[in-house]
Amino acid sequence: MIRRTSSTMDRMHVSSRQLALLVPLARLRFALRTRMRVAHFAPALFACVLLALASCGDAPKAKPNVLLITVDTLRADHLGCYGYARDTTPNLDAFAKESALFERAYSMAPFTAPSHASLFTGMYQISHGVQFWGQKLAASAPSYPERFAKAGYRTAAFYNHPGMKSCDLERGFEHRELRVAEPGDPSIDGLLAWIDGRSAQGGDVGGPGASGASNANGANGAASGAANAKPFAAWLHLWDVHRPYGWRDWREIPDVLKPLFQRRELTFAFEEQRYGGQHDVEVGRGEQFYNVHDARQRQPISVAGSKRVLDERDWQFVQDRYDGGVRYADALLGKLFKELKDRGLYENTVIVVTSDHGETLRERSGCWFTHDPYLYEETLRVPLIIRVPGGAGSSHRELVRGIDVLPTLLEYADLPAAGVQGHSLMPALRGEKLPPQVLWARTQTLSAKESERKIEAGKGWLEERECISDGAWKLIVDRETNTAALYDLVNDPGETKNALHQPDAQPHAQRLQKALDEFGKLQKALESGVELDEAMRELLDNLGY
Ligand SMILES: [Zn+2]
Structure with a gap:
């Protein structure tokens, strides 16, 4: 019985993220403060059930x-x-x-x-x-x-x-x-x-x-x-x-890395000429590969900075550095x-x-x-x-x-x-x-849509996404755009095809959405001051997941 309760609770945690998606962007700061208040008592709310398991x-x-x-x-x-x-x-x-x-x-x-x-x-x-x-x-x-x-x-x-x-x-x-x-x-x-x-x-x-x-x-x-x-x-x-991958001076490749790059793959030493010296890799947004910087000057490297599309050698170069x-x-x-x-x-x-x-x-x-x-x-x-x-x-x-x-x-x-x-x-x-x-994960960060200049000026807005997954399917909801995507992790592990409107995927979409909704209810209940026991009982009845 304890296991069953715990498992159901877990799903409710996942679904609570749905509420966050419904809060308009303009209310973001308020919403964050509200969730912070919830954060202070939520542990106690869940403690009694989970204690027995642990x-x-x-x-x-x-x-x-x-x-x-x-x-x-x-x-x-x-x-x-x-x-x-x-x-x-x-x-x-x-x-x-x-x-x-x-x-x-x-x-x-x-x-x-x-x-x-x-x-x-x-x-x-x-x-x-x-x-x-x-x-x-x-x-x-x-x-x-x-x-x-x-x-x-x-x-x-x-x-x-x-x-x-x-x-x-x-x-x-x-x-x-x-x-x-x-x-x-x-x-x-x-x-x-x-x-x-x-x-x-x-x-x-x-x-x-x-x-x-x-x-x-x-x-x-x-x-x-x-x-x-x-x-x-x-x-x-x-x-x-x-x-920045490889922040060390890659002209002096540590001995420990040499075996990794001895084969036909690119070596950092050879890439020196192509990219113009020591450099970092920074975040790339949009189509322009402006994000290879000179580590000392913090300026985009001219060759890469003018590219619109990365070729295979560029990709390999970055991957080499990450793997290093x-x-x-x-x-x-x-x-x-x-x-x-x-x-x-x-x-x-x-x-x-x-x-x-x-x-x-x-x-x-x-x-x-x-x-x-x-x-x-x-x-x-x-x-x-x-x-x-x-x-x-x-x-x-x-x-x-x-x-x-x-x-x-x-x-x-x-x-x-x-x-x-x-x-x-x-x-x-x-x-x-x-x-x-069930995994319920979320992120809140600077918007990828904003221009780099705006972000640098500290004016970038936040974006929020959350996902719920049972390991076979994943539902990702983007709060900023109010859109969602469903992925079949077994047949599409690269998450390239949104299956949200695919007829045979509907049971999975509904199942995951329901979990999100239920958790949203729990969060709403917490915010309105309803006692957890009462809210929990109601949700347990509603879940049937
Ligand atoms: Zn980290």
Whole structure:
């Protein structure tokens, strides 16, 4: 009975997004504020039902360490262990062989802040409150480090985006190291030093107002004994895959990347002449490929900037750079795993490797090399690989989501999961089948329609899209244009044909639309102050999904 209730609830969460679509654009700010208010009490509303699901299981006797790794912008299909033909991820492939690999894992948003907030809280956006930069993690949404600190863990974050701070996503980590868009190397070193007790054991390192190197060098030697006696829960966030792909000086190709580009494929060195030197890749909008910039001058490179259409070599060039970032991140993780093994920590650490979203490369004609605006597979499907101590390799085809990560960690560590809205994936690790779940993801970002000039001037408006998917079909609704599209993910995995008006697809369209509608009702009820129990009961009766 508990399972049934939970599953139905999940669908209601998905459908609540429909309400957002009905709010006119002019009311956007008001609507956001309204949803923020909802966000503050929604966790409590759902807690009682979900609590029962999240705390069973056979936890180990000793508290395991926990390491959550998010490789920003890493789309699942560019990893070897997810079927990519290129040898981008030899270290993660080896790691996956002794881990649970979830083949169809989805982020909750194609957007860094809300996606991380869902990973940290196990909650939907309306509950944790982070939908855009600057929106704070709701005080009522307990986060990953707060939950583990309460259980006696020491906690730390090593991350690469200052915007995380603007959303309070670093809240609850007792030790924080921010490195803005740097290579991952110093973050790995910082993490290991913190694990060893060689560095400071609290406060901020890097970023505005931090004490910086003196703190990093660790005047806090006395803390190391006590630090090592406690289990740790850490977050490592790597930026190496994110735009601008290949921010390093590619004229000095790191040794680790050379094997990847030795074959007939393009090499960065050869591309120097074609594109005129060191450069970044930035977001491309519209038909013009203005988005290859000189990294030093920040000016469009003349050759590419004048092109109206990208040729195959251009596409290959960008993909090479993206894959180079993937390979570099993989090498960093290989190093990290080895260091943990050398310290005897690998076997008592739960390690999760995932991402906050994927990336669209050449799939969409309107906007290239970005993620925020799109809810397609390439921007939502992420790797999710979980290794528990003594872990054996397994792979799982059920749809799983970002909100399912935290409850999995909590269950493994035998910690309470009150308020969490996702479902633990531990049954899969025990060899059981996971119950079917539905993805409800959404995004809110700068409009792709606006001119670059307007966006630069800070006048770009927001756009909102949401999607609901059961893994076989996906309904994407665009609130800005009040349009919808239905995709058959089995027969059209590239999401190229809108099947919304196809007669044989109508049952699927209706089923997904109904879930959206029902969730919209729940949200309306919450906004009008109706008690949750009453609203829930009514919706449970109405669902029949
Ligand atoms: Zn991101």
